[in-house]
Amino acid sequence: xxxxxxxxxxxxxxxxxxxxxxxxxxxxxxxxxxxxxxxxxxxxxxxxxxxxxxxxxxxxxxxxxxxxxxxxxxxxxxxxxxxxxxxxxxxxxxxxxxxxxxxxxxxxxxxxxxxxxxxxxxxxxxxxxxxxxxxxxxxxxxxxxxxxxxxxxxxxxxxxxxxxxxxxxxxxxxxxxxxxxxxxxxxxxxxxxxxxxxxxxxxxxxxxxxxxxxxxxxxxxxxxxxxxxxxxxxxxxxxxxxxxxxxxxxxxxxxxxxxxxxxxxxxxxxxxxxxxxxxxxxxxxxxxxxxxxxxxxxxxxxxxxxxxxxxxxxxxxxxxxxxxxxxxxxxxxxxxxxxxxxxxxxxxxxxxx
Amino acid sequence: xxxxxxxxxxxxxxxxxxxxxxxxxxxxxxxxxxxxxxxxxxxxxxxxxxxxxxxxxxxxxxxxxxxxxxxxxxxxxxxxxxxxxxxxxxxxxxxxxxxxxxxxxxxxxxxxxxxxxxxxxxxxxxxxxxxxxxxxxxxxxxxxxxxxxxxxxxxxxxxxxxxxxxxxxxxxxxxxxxxxxxxxxxxxxxxxxxxxxxxxxxxxxxxxxxxxxxxxxxxxxxxxxxxxxxxxxxxxxxxxxxxxxxxxxxxxxxxxxxxxxxxxxxxxxxxxxxxxxxxxxxxxxxxxxxxxxxxxxxxxxxxxxxxxxxxxxxxxxxxxxxxxxxxxxxxxxxxxxxxxxxxxxxxxxxxxx
Numbered sequence: 001x002x003x004x005x006x007x008x009x010x011x012x013x014x015x016x017x018x019x020x021x022x023x024x025x026x027x028x029x030x031x032x033x034x035x036x037x038x039x040x041x042x043x044x045x046x047x048x049x050x051x052x053x054x055x056x057x058x059x060x061x062x063x064x065x066x067x068x069x070x071x072x073x074x075x076x077x078x079x080x081x082x083x084x085x086x087x088x089x090x091x092x093x094x095x096x097x098x099x100x101x102x103x104x105x106x107x108x109x110x111x112x113x114x115x116x117x118x119x120x121x122x123x124x125x126x127x128x129x130x131x132x133x134x135x136x137x138x139x140x141x142x143x144x145x146x147x148x149x150x151x152x153x154x155x156x157x158x159x160x161x162x163x164x165x166x167x168x169x170x171x172x173x174x175x176x177x178x179x180x181x182x183x184x185x186x187x188x189x190x191x192x193x194x195x196x197x198x199x200x201x202x203x204x205x206x207x208x209x210x211x212x213x214x215x216x217x218x219x220x221x222x223x224x225x226x227x228x229x230x231x232x233x234x235x236x237x238x239x240x241x242x243x244x245x246x247x248x249x250x251x252x253x254x255x256x257x258x259x260x261x262x263x264x265x266x267x268x269x270x271x272x273x274x275x276x277x278x279x280x281x282x283x284x285x286x287x288x289x290x291x292x293x294x295x296x297x298x299x300x301x302x303x304x305x306x307x308x309x310x311x312x313x314x315x316x317x318x319x320x321x322x323x324x325x326x327x328x329x330x331x332x333x334x335x336x337x338x339x340x341x342x343x344x345x346x347x348x349x350x351x352x353x
Numbered sequence: 354x355x356x357x358x359x360x361x362x363x364x365x366x367x368x369x370x371x372x373x374x375x376x377x378x379x380x381x382x383x384x385x386x387x388x389x390x391x392x393x394x395x396x397x398x399x400x401x402x403x404x405x406x407x408x409x410x411x412x413x414x415x416x417x418x419x420x421x422x423x424x425x426x427x428x429x430x431x432x433x434x435x436x437x438x439x440x441x442x443x444x445x446x447x448x449x450x451x452x453x454x455x456x457x458x459x460x461x462x463x464x465x466x467x468x469x470x471x472x473x474x475x476x477x478x479x480x481x482x483x484x485x486x487x488x489x490x491x492x493x494x495x496x497x498x499x500x501x502x503x504x505x506x507x508x509x510x511x512x513x514x515x516x517x518x519x520x521x522x523x524x525x526x527x528x529x530x531x532x533x534x535x536x537x538x539x540x541x542x543x544x545x546x547x548x549x550x551x552x553x554x555x556x557x558x559x560x561x562x563x564x565x566x567x568x569x570x571x572x573x574x575x576x577x578x579x580x581x582x583x584x585x586x587x588x589x590x591x592x593x594x595x596x597x598x599x600x601x602x603x604x605x606x607x608x609x610x611x612x613x614x615x616x617x618x619x620x621x622x623x624x625x626x627x628x629x630x631x632x633x634x635x636x637x638x639x640x641x642x643x644x645x646x647x648x649x650x651x652x653x654x655x656x657x658x659x660x661x662x663x664x665x666x667x668x669x670x671x672x673x674x675x676x677x678x679x680x681x682x683x684x685x686x687x688x689x690x691x692x693x694x695x696x697x698x699x700x701x702x703x704x705x706x
Binding site for chain 2: 013023024066070071079080081082083084086087089090094097102103104105106107108114116117118120121123124125140243244245268270273277280281299300302303304305
């Protein structure tokens with residue numbers, strides 16, 4: 001809603017005021033909504049006011065399917081109702097707002113029937129586009145009914161390559177974690193804590209979903225260590241979940257078994273905090289005795305002293321890029337990997353002699 | 354959508370299948386939506402199928418304004434796009450789902466213009482009700498336009514007492530925090546860390562909003578200590594925000610000033626973690642040398658070893674009760690205080706001799 005020619009921004013509110021109608025009436029008139037019972041006179045008055053003021057509707061928004069509702073829906077499993085991936089909502093919301101589009105968020109709690117109801121409802125409401133998201137990175141199968149509307153996958157991937165997607169570059173993050181330890185001089189007694197039994201992903205409600213973070217992180221770690229002529233001393237499983245408690249238990253088992261880790265790669269920050277606590281209880285110092293690196297880059301990485309070095313989930317950037325793809329509607333689908341930045345901390349040092 | 358008489362559940366999907374139409378067409382037909390271009394024949398066929406099967410639309414949902422859209426909107430500042438209060442979304446979503454209603458969530462980022470656009474859009478879409486929420490407990494002024502639709506305030510309060518609201522019982526939580534310390538034998542050298550300069554609330558984007566948690570917690574603390582014949586040794590301000598870093602700085606200043614706290618009440622878990630770190634750096638043990646209690650009951654309370662005793666924000670319960678009020682539509686507005694439960698931990702002990 002910017003008149004780029006003059007640098008002067010003419011808003012819909014100004015058009016409405018000039019035409020003497022409500023802002024929503026002005027919007028309906030300009031978008032040709034015939035179901036709002038506006039009189040022909042009113043519609044003409046609004047269009048004249050828009051012309052007089054030089055108002056130009058947002059061009060990018062117009063490239064979306066209908067150009068009518070001005071709204072996009074973020075449909076996900078648990079993104080807005082849990083505290084793991086909310087920055088994706090923020091990133092998408094901010095990007096769409098730049099184009100004058102509103103974002104609705106709906107959580108289906110992973111239930112197929114609820115998802116179908118939402119998607120039917122959204123299609124019936126002439127939503128302009130759908131960001132189909134997941135709380136954690138996994139493979140999904142969006143229902144065919146949703147294909148009637150432009151769609152981009154956010155933090156998930158479909159078997160159908162025709163749907164554009166944006167996910168974190170987990171493989172590269174794993175490689176970076178390993179490289180940080182190698183660069184500090186570690187070349188042996190490097191452990192990984194946070195492996196899961198097959199089908200487990202960290203969370204009771206979604207144990208039958210296939211996560212992709214774990215195998216990709218592990219591949220990146222293994223390949224990077226192998227290229228440097230070394231390898232993981234071992235992988236420790238957590239009992240149930242990627243929590244502080246399970247991380248601590250796993251590390252205590254490792255130490256009780258007589259292992260002498262010099263560095264530990266933790267699958268996420270919560271496990272990292274638990275490992276930190278287990279090391280403290282055993283009288284081991286971080287980073288003097290044991291170096292730690294984790295994944296997530298969340299608030300828990302700040303909770304240890306020193307702070308955990310962590311590979312951050314770039315959630316706001318994923319949301320922003322997914323919104324970008326929805327707006328751009330590239331002729332060929334795109335599958336973007338977003339780098340996971342290093343969240344700095346003090347948990348890595350040269351190995352203890 | 355339950356036929357309570359027979360205990361047999363007839364679903365809308367079954368009605369649609371019997372009538373040979375899509376589920377959304379069946380819904381439109383049964384709800385009398387005339388704007389969906391269904392033929393008279395189709396509508397009659399759907400109604401007959403519903404009668405044949407004994408389908409009964411949800412009665413509670415019918416008590417909402419239109420009974421038409423089957424959707425409720427949670428309109429807030431930052432609830433779904435940040436990680437502080439997402440359990441409110443979950444609580445509301447689960448309660449509404451029990452009644453067959455869907456929940457849309459929209460974040461306005463606290464911007465008045467965006468809020469107006471959303472509310473106009475929602476009213477235009479015949480939304481059944483609005484949960485008007487805030488990320489943290491504060492006073493709000495919902496725009497008059499939203500009053501066309503049933504509304505309940507979630508984690509916020511309006512000057513207008515005609516709007517029902519649900520907030521945490523912060524005063525009682527403050528009293529409980531003080532009582533936990535008194536019961537452990539503390540009667541002096543009890544400090545509070547986390548006071549804010551006037552108008553500050555913890556977060557750059559909302560510094561001009563009036564939070565209510567801080568003064569209510571402090572009132573509950575002060576009254577309870579006074580009733581036991583003691584009082585706070587002092588209140589320590591944080592520099593900027595309720596973060597780990599600012600909490601640690603505040604505690605280090607306190608210790609550097611020569612204070613000898615026996616117990617510290619921390620305004621939230623993040624500040625509690627920072628205080629814990631400062632005590633550790635000073636060679637002081639929790640709880641042997643200093644007892645700690647905080648507020649929030651979030652994931653950070655688990656990040657210290659021992660875990661912080663914390664008064665939990667009952668967010669899921671707030672969401673559930675707000676949805677309840679929206680469904681019940683009491684004849685008189687209600688203003689509910691939800692108790693803040695004690696999250697157990699190991700951070701409180703008898704005072705060091």
